[in-house]
Amino acid sequence: MLNEKSLSVSQDCNECPIRHRAVCARCESDELERLEEIKYYRKFEAGQTVIWSGDRMEFVGSVVSGIATLTQTMEDGRTQMVGLLLPSDFVGRPGRPSAAYDVVATTDLVMCCFRKTPFEEMMVRTPHIAQRLLEMTLDELDAAREWMLVLGRKTAREKIASLLSIIARRDASINMRDVGDRLTFDLPLTREAMADYLGLTLETVSRQVSALRKEGVIELEGKRHVTIPDMGRLLEEAGDDADGGVFA
Amino acid sequence: MLNEKSLSVSQDCNECPIRHRAVCARCESDELERLEEIKYYRKFEAGQTVIWSGDRMEFVGSVVSGIATLTQTMEDGRTQMVGLLLPSDFVGRPGRPSAAYDVVATTDLVMCCFRKTPFEEMMVRTPHIAQRLLEMTLDELDAAREWMLVLGRKTAREKIASLLSIIARRDASINMRDVGDRLTFDLPLTREAMADYLGLTLETVSRQVSALRKEGVIELEGKRHVTIPDMGRLLEEAGDDADGGVFA
DNA sequence: ACAAGACTTTGACGCAGATCAAGATTTGGA
DNA sequence: TCCAAATCTTGATCTGCGTCAAAGTCTTGT
Known part of the structure; x- marks a missing residue:
């Protein structure tokens, strides 16, 4: 989410950030091939909802270009944004069946997606993907907690x-x-x-x-x-x- | 953090939650032995600061009994609690050198600790520990984002x-x-x-x-x-x- | 080029929660 | 057991931000 680490995508590989960041540097070529097999791209228009909270998630992926937001909404319509997704940011909850927040494109958006089940299976076989995702999730947790200070006390x-x-x-x-x-x-x-x-x-x-x-x-x-x-x-x-x- | 999943410790193994939750069910016996080798307990009194934000962390671990809080403080003294640690909750940031928040015991507290470097080394060798930690971190992220809605809109x-x-x-x-x-x-x-x-x-x-x-x-x-x-x-x-x- | 809709600014006013203050109750140590 | 310190309650007042309203400025499609 909102921190610098998650934004440093090297120039030669920003077409599909997840491939670069989670896999490229360290993995075997046959794993790369498997990733290729389950990879596809999706485009969304500005304003379009990418995922509805509670929906069954059939993919994980990352933002290639454009900006999306994570939001939560109460029954009476009050909404709170809980995350901002920028190019290279990861979307998805490996191991969870459904989405916890609405994801909305605020600009035209291109996502690089992987089918969820095969991705999870590959995660089990390739430990450094799980480790990379753990690092990214810890970054997001830090950013979320930073934001709690902003929301609560500023x-x-x-x-x-x-x-x-x-x-x-x-x-x-x-x-x-x-x-x-x-x-x-x-x-x-x-x-x-x-x-x-x-x-x-x-x-x-x-x-x-x-x-x-x-x-x-x-x-x-x-x-x-x-x-x-x-x-x-x-x-x-x-x-x-x-x-x-x-x-x- | 604050959700039910992280609280369901089975009765027969709540002396050291991390052992039970991250490892017991799935791992080999020699991994268990290695965990035993690097395990130790620490006690803190109510009011005592367990970790100062920015300090070098030499352990990860989990709460055995008592309650601790994670807080962030601005220079002028305004403080925001960003997490509540209850028995079985995990503390630590594998792969990060230093703490991001103050951890303070609000009651007398017993922690089950593992020396950080050996724990991280073991994580590399035993993928399901990294996966379990990823699940726990995703839970914490959900809880943190839930709390953003509370702080921002309620x-x-x-x-x-x-x-x-x-x-x-x-x-x-x-x-x-x-x-x-x-x-x-x-x-x-x-x-x-x-x-x-x-x-x-x-x-x-x-x-x-x-x-x-x-x-x-x-x-x-x-x-x-x-x-x-x-x-x-x-x-x-x-x-x-x-x-x-x-x-x- | 213009109209219609989306987005933004600014003003007036009210209220939820902060601040300041005083006491009441509980806790813990000698 | 009793005193002091910590914790909690309640009241009075103030203020930052929300609400309501109106007008200004961009954007987009025809």
């Missing part, structure tokens, strides 16, 4: 600054720029999606973004294109210490 | 009801009682610890507990002994549907 302003700094770092990492630089990126989320992630309303998000802009912490061109003139300042606003805190 | 009253219902279910599960019954248990947390878990202040926790008592949703003897006369009612108050929602 103010609206700090929440916005936290989200912006995470997206900025991710973006810098993908484009191999230095975090010390003046960073520029396009927000991949609507104000409403930001609100769902942060446990706020979209009005509060809009107000706090405007406030940060007026005070020069961020610069905006249009509604989505953001520039961070001083990352240290943004991290201060987020309540993290300036050297990057836990996300460093 | 009211104070719903938060209290959610916490009480989770503790009640856990307790019923350990003592093998039916959740349909009239449930009774001792709160293992102070009002302040509950507040840190729920992203509230201790005053708000106290007020909401009093309100639930006055309205008959819960009964109290003293400050800590709780009776739930009607679990369905409590779950309604928590905003879950009465059949148990996602924790079922």
Whole structure:
């Protein structure tokens, strides 16, 4: 999920991240062939639901391009985003029959999928895949717990600054720029999606973004294109210490 | 963490849960012997810090008896609990050098520990341990994401009801009682610890507990002994549907 | 190029929960 | 057993964020 480790996809193999990250470097060629056999691609349009919570899952896979969100919804309609899926992030719960959250494409999305049962069978035979998945799941757990601190204890302003700094770092990492630089990126989320992630309303998000802009912490061109003139300042606003805190 | 699966320790092997849950059922006897070699017990007193965030971890292990919390703290002192460790819960991050959170004993605590490096080496050789740990980590991730919904979108009253219902279910599960019954248990947390878990202040926790008592949703003897006369009612108050929602 | 819909901003106002404060109850150590 | 410290309750007041409302600005299809 939202941390740098999960974003470092090497350039020569980003067509199918799972293959590269979980398997390529260490496995035997016949395992690679088996993976090829059960691999297929799926495309989704922006707004389309990839998986409904509770549905039987017939695949696991990873994001090739585009962005998706994991959300939970209460009966009365209140929703909370519990994860953001970026290229190279893994989707699926090996060993579990059904999905626990809705997965929704927020942009056009390409997924690299593997049929679930054969994938699980291969996992049993190739221990380093299970180990790689354990590492990735521990990363996600850390990110989820980081986010619990944001949701439970930060103010609206700090929440916005936290989200912006995470997206900025991710973006810098993908484009191999230095975090010390003046960073520029396009927000991949609507104000409403930001609100769902942060446990706020979209009005509060809009107000706090405007406030940060007026005070020069961020610069905006249009509604989505953001520039961070001083990352240290943004991290201060987020309540993290300036050297990057836990996300460093 | 907080879900029923992680609590079902069979009676004949709860002295050292990791041995039972990760290994016993499936592994070879020489692996069991190796586990014995690197196993040791540690006791902590109530209030003692088991691990400091950022410290080098020299062991992994699991809780034998007592209760511990995982917490994160900001520089200005705001703290958020990110996990509750109950008997049989696993502690540690195989493959990671250092701890990501403070672990604090809230009652007297006994841990069953394994030296980290040999444990990791054994994990490489015995795939079903890695798979079992993956399952446990996925459980924790689900619980963490459940809690994100609680923190981000529930009211104070719903938060209290959610916490009480989770503790009640856990307790019923350990003592093998039916959740349909009239449930009774001792709160293992102070009002302040509950507040840190729920992203509230201790005053708000106290007020909401009093309100639930006055309205008959819960009964109290003293400050800590709780009776739930009607679990369905409590779950309604928590905003879950009465059949148990996602924790079922 | 324009209209319609989606997304965003801003303002006014209210309320849930935080903060500040005072006491009550429980716990534990001498 | 009794005192001190820890824990909990309750009240009064304040405030950050939610709610409701209206208007502004992008996007998309025809």
